[in-house]
Amino acid sequence: MGIEIKLAFDLLAFISVMVLIVLGLGIIASMMGIFNFAHGEFVLLGAYTVYLFESSGLPGWAGILAAPLVLALIGVVLERLVIRRFYAAPIIAMLGTYAVGLVIREIVRGLLGGHYKSISEPLPGAFTLFGVDFSIWRTVIVLVTACIIALTWAFLARTSLGLQIRGSLENPNLARACGISTSRLYAMTFAFGAALAGLAGALIVPLYQLSADIGTRFLVQAFLSVMLGGVGTFEGPVLGAAVVGGMAAGLPWVVIPVLADPLVFIIALIIVKFRPQGFITQGRL
Amino acid sequence: MTDKMRSFGRRRLLGAGALGAAGWVAGGGGWMLAPKGAFAAEPIRMGIATDITGAIAPSGNANWQVAQFAVEQINKAGGVVGRPIELFLEDTASDPKIAVGNVRKLIQERKVNVVLGGITSAMRQAIKDPIVNRGRTLYIYPQLYEGQECTKSLYCTGPTPAQQCDKLIPYLIKTAGKKRFALPSANYVWPQLLNKYARKVIEANGAEVVFEEYYPLDQAEYSATIGKIRDGKVDCVFNTVIPPGLQPFVKQLYESGFQKNGGVLSCVYYDENLLNYHPAQEMEGLYSCLDYFQSVDDPFSKQLQADYAKKFPDTKYLFTAGSAATGMYRGIKFYEAAVKATNGDLSRDAVSAAMDKAKIENGPGGGAEMVPGKMHCKMNMYIAQCKVDAGKTRYEVIASDKMVDPKEC
Numbered sequence: 208m209g210i211e212i213k214l215a216f217d218l219l220a221f222i223s224v225m226v227l228i229v230l231g232l233g234i235i236a237s238m239m240g241i242f243n244f245a246h247g248e249f250v251l252l253g254a255y256t257v258y259l260f261e262s263s264g265l266p267g268w269a270g271i272l273a274a275p276l277v278l279a280l281i282g283v284v285l286e287r288l289v290i291r292r293f294y295a296a297p298i299i300a301m302l303g304t305y306a307v308g309l310v311i312r313e314i315v316r317g318l319l320g321g322h323y324k325s326i327s328e329p330l331p332g333a334f335t336l337f338g339v340d341f342s343i344w345r346t347v348i349v350l351v352t353a354c355i356i357a358l359t360w361a362f363l364a365r366t367s368l369g370l371q372i373r374g375s376l377e378n379p380n381l382a383r384a385c386g387i388s389t390s391r392l393y394a395m396t397f398a399f400g401a402a403l404a405g406l407a408g409a410l411i412v413p414l415y416q417l418s419a420d421i422g423t424r425f426l427v428q429a430f431l432s433v434m435l436g437g438v439g440t441f442e443g444p445v446l447g448a449a450v451v452g453g454m455a456a457g458l459p460w461v462v463i464p465v466l467a468d469p470l471v472f473i474i475a476l477i478i479v480k481f482r483p484q485g486f487i488t489q490g491r492l
Numbered sequence: 493m494t495d496k497m498r499s500f501g502r503r504r505l506l507g508a509g510a511l512g513a514a515g516w517v518a519g520g521g522g523w524m525l526a527p528k529g530a531f532a533a534e535p536i537r538m539g540i541a542t543d544i545t546g547a548i549a550p551s552g553n554a555n556w557q558v559a560q561f562a563v564e565q566i567n568k569a570g571g572v573v574g575r576p577i578e579l580f581l582e583d584t585a586s587d588p589k590i591a592v593g594n595v596r597k598l599i600q601e602r603k604v605n606v607v608l609g610g611i612t613s614a615m616r617q618a619i620k621d622p623i624v625n626r627g628r629t630l631y632i633y634p635q636l637y638e639g640q641e642c643t644k645s646l647y648c649t650g651p652t653p654a655q656q657c658d659k660l661i662p663y664l665i666k667t668a669g670k671k672r673f674a675l676p677s678a679n680y681v682w683p684q685l686l687n688k689y690a691r692k693v694i695e696a697n698g699a700e701v702v703f704e705e706y707y708p709l710d711q712a713e714y715s716a717t718i719g720k721i722r723d724g725k726v727d728c729v730f731n732t733v734i735p736p737g738l739q740p741f742v743k744q745l746y747e748s749g750f751q752k753n754g755g756v757l758s759c760v761y762y763d764e765n766l767l768n769y770h771p772a773q774e775m776e777g778l779y780s781c782l783d784y785f786q787s788v789d790d791p792f793s794k795q796l797q798a799d800y801a802k803k804f805p806d807t808k809y810l811f812t813a814g815s816a817a818t819g820m821y822r823g824i825k826f827y828e829a830a831v832k833a834t835n836g837d838l839s840r841d842a843v844s845a846a847m848d849k850a851k852i853e854n855g856p857g858g859g860a861e862m863v864p865g866k867m868h869c870k871m872n873m874y875i876a877q878c879k880v881d882a883g884k885t886r887y888e889v890i891a892s893d894k895m896v897d898p899k900e901c
Contacts (some may be wrong), residue, residue, distance in 0.1 A: 210719065210722070210723075213715075213719075213748075214715060214719060217713075217715030217718075217744075218715070221712075221713045221715070224712075320549070320550065320553075320808050321545070321546070321547070321548070321549030321550050321553075322550050322808065323735050323736065323739070323769045324769075325739070325768065325769055325770050325771055327771045331771070331773075333747055333749075340747065340748070340749055342747040345747075414740060414743060415712065415736065415739055415740050416735065416736065416739040416769055416770075418735070418736055420547075420710070420736065421736075424710045424712060424736065425712070455712075455713060456713045456715055456716070457716075459707075459713075459714075459716035459717070460716040460719065463705065463706070464705060464706065464707045464708070464711065464716070464717075465679050465706055465707065465708060468708050468711075
């Protein structure tokens with residue numbers, strides 16, 4: 208019994224990590240039509256912010272709170288300088304964001320001297336429930352992810368700003384005619400997506416180690432999640448991330464681990480064959 | 493999109509690409525270190541091919557610093573048979589494709605007499621042909637590795653599986669009392685061949701391998717592995733998972749209470765540098781087996797560390813065994829000993845013949861001697877366990893063996 212609970216918890220924890228990373232990517236892809244290849248590096252910058260705080264003697268908590276703000280700022284600057292020039296050409300946007308990501312990644316690699324850095328959890332250790340040990344930090348990640356999903360959904364679906372963002376996505380010309388500044392909204396949306404990536408990086412880095420490639424390892428699976436869930440909705444990428452994360456963590460139980468990774472992709476491709484628009488096609492937010 | 497905007501976008505893109513490229517070029521232009529002081533004779537040209545940039549740059553930079561350090565010591569003491577050593581560096585950039593071209597530069601343009609370097613096995617495989625076969629040059633490989641490298645004129649100065657397992661595994665079984673082993677591993681050549689040897693030693697000593705499993709190098713989630721460790725009642729994890737997959741694995745293992753319940757983690761490439769990749773509590777109790785630890789009680793090694801610290805104060809790149817730095821030092825000293833024996837003859841055949849019987853009195857962790865005809869060397873091996881004092885990790889040497897046989901070739 209204990210083992211099943213532990214397994215379910217581990218699965219849930221990894222799914223939460225996946226969902227955290229995919230959220231920002233999904234929002235930028237769905238709301239702006241931009242596939243942000245620098246997303247992995249936004250995650251990296253979030254993690255790096257925590258490292259900077261820790262190495263200058265400030266508490267890790269402050270770093271985690273600061274990371275989304277720092278990334279929102281970087282997001283706004285990047286949107287103004289680079290991303291906005293690509294809205295009409297999504298393919299070029301992929302290359303452009305890839306280049307931005309590459310520059311960020313190599314700069315951070317230089318700053319770290321190529322080393323891996325260990326970041327300790329603000330809340331280390333485990334607690335025992337029903338005779339099973341649960342990692343406190345993984346529990347925090349699960350809870351925070353649930354809150355972020357709820358808040359983001361409420362923001363996009365229930366606030367007037369969210370309505371404006373969705374309106375600008377549906378019909379930018381009409382939105383402008385109604386007096387909505389779409390360029391300001393796009394900058395905000397991009398900053399919001401970047402902030403989510405920064406938060407994800409800050410939260411997950413204690414589970415892994417800080418290195419320049421921390422974001423790239425999740426990037427391909429994150430794109431797969433968005434594709435699987437369906438672009439253009441909020442729930443789609445979240446659901447896609449849950450499925451991909453669940454498979455990535457669960458498959459090594461049944462097949463040898465080196466086969467698990469390719470199998471995730473094969474299963475995902477089969478699903479996409481039958482649902483080319485993703486899990487959720489109807490009822491955009 | 494207007495024309496003006498499009499051209500701006502493209503220019504920005506090119507600019508970003510060029511910046512990225514510049515990062516690679518800056519470290520890869522080749523480098524030369526001429527000896528100081530006046531020498532009458534022509535210098536010996538020594539090539540160092542190591543990973544100054546890329547994923548394993550920390551190890552490569554440690555190798556390069558140790559090479560400079562060892563060569564400076566030799567030149568200060570009057571060179572080799574009156575000839576100074578001149579160092580030439582080429583970056584292998586953690587990428588065998590880039591490395592081959594750069595190593596050719598060492599051979600063809602710099603016309604070096606010997607090449608030392610390469611850290612990963614993939615790198616050794618890629619550069620040994622341009623050096624040894626087409627380049628007709630002596631090659632010294634400094635890293636601990638999976639064994640079975642028996643190319644002529646290629647000398648290995650790091651520990652082999654026999655040197656790392658023959659003492660450690662019986663210790664884990666007989667002294668630490670562990671009976672059920674798990675071999676979680678990264679999926680490449682070193683873990684595969686090391687495990688093959690380790691399995692033999694484990695079974696010969698009356699213990700059992702519960703599972704041997706290979707993972708993609710950057711796997712991020714190990715709950716299935718942890719489950720198997722728990723279900724199989726494993727009491728010793730003999731780990732060959734490497735970063736970046738290693739940190740999440742060690743964390744999940746620690747969180748599962750493996751160590752708390754009496755389990756033991758062992759990792760044979762773990763040196764002082766790598767302990768810092770993890771929070772201290774996760775490393776407590778870890779067993780490693782290497783040719784040198786900084787806590788080894790040997791006056792020569794202690795002096796070596798002090799001199800290294802003087803040359804590179806506060807360096808990030810430590811003089812440790814896991815990063816091939818000790819093998820690099822040993823390799824340079826072996827070459828010095830061989831050239832002394834040939835009385836300054838630098839032809840490959842003459843130096844090779846002398847290398848075959850070469851012996852060094854001192855080095856990090858003690859002296860070493862080549863096993864004639866085997867291209868590998870006997871050296872002292874140490875078993876150490878990680879201790880934690882007030883949140884700081886250190887190794888405590890708990891057993892050692894003199895002049896362990898490499899059992900290769």
